[in-house]
Amino acid sequence: MPGGVRVGQHAGPGGTGLADAGTGGNGLLVHIAEKSYADAAGSRRQVLREVAFGGKGGEVIAVLAPSGAGKTTILRIILGLDRDFSGEVRLPPGQLGVMFQEPRLLPWLTVEANLRLIGRGDARQRAALLADLGLAGIEALHPKALSLGMARRVALARALLGGPAMLVLDEPCASLDPQSAADLVRLLVQAARRDGTLVLLSTHDLDQVLGFADRLLLLAGKPARLAADCPTRVGASGAGARAQFKQGLLDRFPFLNATSSEPAAS
Amino acid sequence: MNRRTALLRALSLAGLLGLWWAVALIARNPALLPAPPAVLDFAWRATLSGAMPRNIAITSLRVAAAFAISMLSGSVIGYVAGRSARADALIDPWLVILLNLPVLVVVVLCYIWIGLNDVAAVLAVALVKVPTVMVTVREGARALDPGFDELASVYRLRRRQHVRRIVIPQLAPYLAAAGRSGLSITWKIVLVVELLGRPNGVGFELDELFQTFDVAGILAYGFAFAILMLGVEAALLRPWESHANAWRR
Numbered sequence: 001m002p003g004g005v006r007v008g009q010h011a012g013p014g015g016t017g018l019a020d021a022g023t024g025g026n027g028l029l030v031h032i033a034e035k036s037y038a039d040a041a042g043s044r045r046q047v048l049r050e051v052a053f054g055g056k057g058g059e060v061i062a063v064l065a066p067s068g069a070g071k072t073t074i075l076r077i078i079l080g081l082d083r084d085f086s087g088e089v090r091l092p093p094g095q096l097g098v099m100f101q102e103p104r105l106l107p108w109l110t111v112e113a114n115l116r117l118i119g120r121g122d123a124r125q126r127a128a129l130l131a132d133l134g135l136a137g138i139e140a141l142h143p144k145a146l147s148l149g150m151a152r153r154v155a156l157a158r159a160l161l162g163g164p165a166m167l168v169l170d171e172p173c174a175s176l177d178p179q180s181a182a183d184l185v186r187l188l189v190q191a192a193r194r195d196g197t198l199v200l201l202s203t204h205d206l207d208q209v210l211g212f213a214d215r216l217l218l219l220a221g222k223p224a225r226l227a228a229d230c231p232t233r234v235g236a237s238g239a240g241a242r243a244q245f246k247q248g249l250l251d252r253f254p255f256l257n258a259t260s261s262e263p264a265a266s
Numbered sequence: 267m268n269r270r271t272a273l274l275r276a277l278s279l280a281g282l283l284g285l286w287w288a289v290a291l292i293a294r295n296p297a298l299l300p301a302p303p304a305v306l307d308f309a310w311r312a313t314l315s316g317a318m319p320r321n322i323a324i325t326s327l328r329v330a331a332a333f334a335i336s337m338l339s340g341s342v343i344g345y346v347a348g349r350s351a352r353a354d355a356l357i358d359p360w361l362v363i364l365l366n367l368p369v370l371v372v373v374v375l376c377y378i379w380i381g382l383n384d385v386a387a388v389l390a391v392a393l394v395k396v397p398t399v400m401v402t403v404r405e406g407a408r409a410l411d412p413g414f415d416e417l418a419s420v421y422r423l424r425r426r427q428h429v430r431r432i433v434i435p436q437l438a439p440y441l442a443a444a445g446r447s448g449l450s451i452t453w454k455i456v457l458v459v460e461l462l463g464r465p466n467g468v469g470f471e472l473d474e475l476f477q478t479f480d481v482a483g484i485l486a487y488g489f490a491f492a493i494l495m496l497g498v499e500a501a502l503l504r505p506w507e508s509h510a511n512a513w514r515r
C-alpha cells in the first residue's frame with residue numbers, strides 16, 4: 001500500500017482482537033507496525049517499525065533509547081494522542097495518570113485547583129501526596145510561582161492522584177534534583193508494588209532506571225525497532241550485580257554507551 | 267498610572283476646557299460655539315425635562331443589545347474558524363465582504379429589507395461589529411495550547427470542564443479586548459443608525475438639534491453620552507480585561 005497509512009486502532013479498556021500475550025486479558029498491549037511522519041517535502045519518513053510489547057499491573061517498564069529515537073512518539077500513541085500509525089493499542093481497564101515532559105499545569109489555576117480539575121482523590125489525598133513530594137503548603141500558589149522542578153513534581157502528584165491503573169511518564173527524572181528524583185522513584189515503585197499500577201516511563205539514562213525498573217525496552221535503529229525487551233531484576237541485588245548486568249547490556253548493545261551517565265565498569 | 271502622570275492628565279483635560287472657553291469668549295458667537303456654562307445649562311434643562319435621560323436610556327438599550335449579539339455570535343463563529351481550517355475557509359470570504367462593506371450600506375439595506383424598526387437598527391449595528399469580534403476571537407482560538415487539550419483528553423475531562431477551565435481562560439484576554447474595542451465602535455454606530463431611521467434616542471435627538479443648528483445641545487448630548495460610555499468602559503470592561511489577563515503576568 002504505497003503511501004497509504006492506516007489509522008491505528010486505539011482502544012481503551014476492552015479488546016481490539018490483539019493476541020493476548022499472557023497479560024491475563026486486562027493488561028497493556030501495544031503493537032505499532034509502522035509509524036511515519038510527513039516531512040517538509042511531502043514524503044513520509046518512517047520513525048518506528050514493529051514495536052510490540054505488553055505489560056501487566058505492578059510492573060515498572062522503562063523505554064530506553066537515545067534522544068530523538070521515538071520514545072515520546074510511542075508514549076503519545078499509547079495515550080491515544082497520536083492515531084496516525086498502523087497497528088493496535090489496548091489499554092488496561094481503569095484510569096490513566098500521565099506526566100508529560102513539561103509540567104502542563106494550567107497557569108490560571110492554583111496548584112490545588114490544578115489537582116482538583118481532574119476530579120480524582122479527595123482533599124486529604126491531595127494534601128498527603130503534596131506532602132510526600134515535599135510540596136506541602138504550596139496549594140494556593142499559581143504555577144508561575146514554582147520552579148520547574150516543583151512544577152514537575154506537582155504534575156507527578158496529579159498523575160498519581162486516585163491510584164490510576166496505568167502511569168505513563170515521559171522522561172520523569174529530567175530537571176529534578178537527585179532528592180526529588182529519588183522521591184519520584186520511590187512513589188512510582190510504591191504505586192506499582194502496593195496498588196498494582198502499571199508504570200511505563202521513557203528515559204535516555206540507563207543508570208537511572210537500572211535500580212528500579214522491572215523491564216527494559218531498548219529501542220534502536222532508524223527507523224527505531226524494539227532491540228530488546230529484558231527483565232532487570234537487579235535492583236535489590238546490590239551494586240556488584242547491577243554493574244555486571246549493565247556491562248552485559250553494554251556489550252550486547254553498544255549504542256547504550258551514549259545513554260549511560262556513569263562511566264562503564266571495566 | 268502614578269500620581270504624576272495622573273496630574274498631567276488632569277492638567278491636559280483642564281487645558282482643553284480652558285481653550286474651549288477662551289475661544290468661545292473671543293469668538294463671541296454663542297450660537298456657533300457656546301461657552302461651557304451654556305452647554306451645562308442645556309444639559310441641566312434637558313435632564314429636568316426628562317428628555318435627555320430618556321434618550322440616553324433608549325440608546326443605551328440599543329447599544330447593549332447590539333453589543334451582546336455581536337459578542338456572542340462573533341465569539342462562537344470566531345472560535346469555530348480558529349479551530350478548524352475548513353470552517354475558516356467557509357467563513358473567511360463572508361468576513362472579508364462584511365469587513366469591507368461600508369457601514370452606511372449595511373444600515374440602509376437593513377432598514378429597507380427589515381423595516382424602520384429596532385430589530386433592523388440593532389441587527390445592522392451587530393452586523394457591522396461581528397467581523398471584528400470574530401477576527402479577534404479567531405486569533406485567540408488559533409493560539410490555544412494543544413498541550414492543554416491533550417491533558418484534557420488523557421485525564422478524560424468532561425466537555426463542560428474542558429470549555430470552562432481550559433478553553434475560556436485562554437480566550438478571555440481576546441474576548442476582553444474584543445469587548446472593549448467593541449463597545450466604543452458599537453455606540454458610535456448606534457448613533458448613526460438612530461439618526462437614519464429611529465424616532466428617538468441620542469442619534470435622533472442630534473439630528474433634531476442639527477436641523478436647528480443648536481450647537482449647545484449637540485455638545486451637551488455628545489459629551490453626556492461619551493462620558494457615560496467611558497464610564498462603562500472604565501468601571502466594567504477595563505477591570506474585566508485586567509482580570510482576564512491576570513494569570514499572564
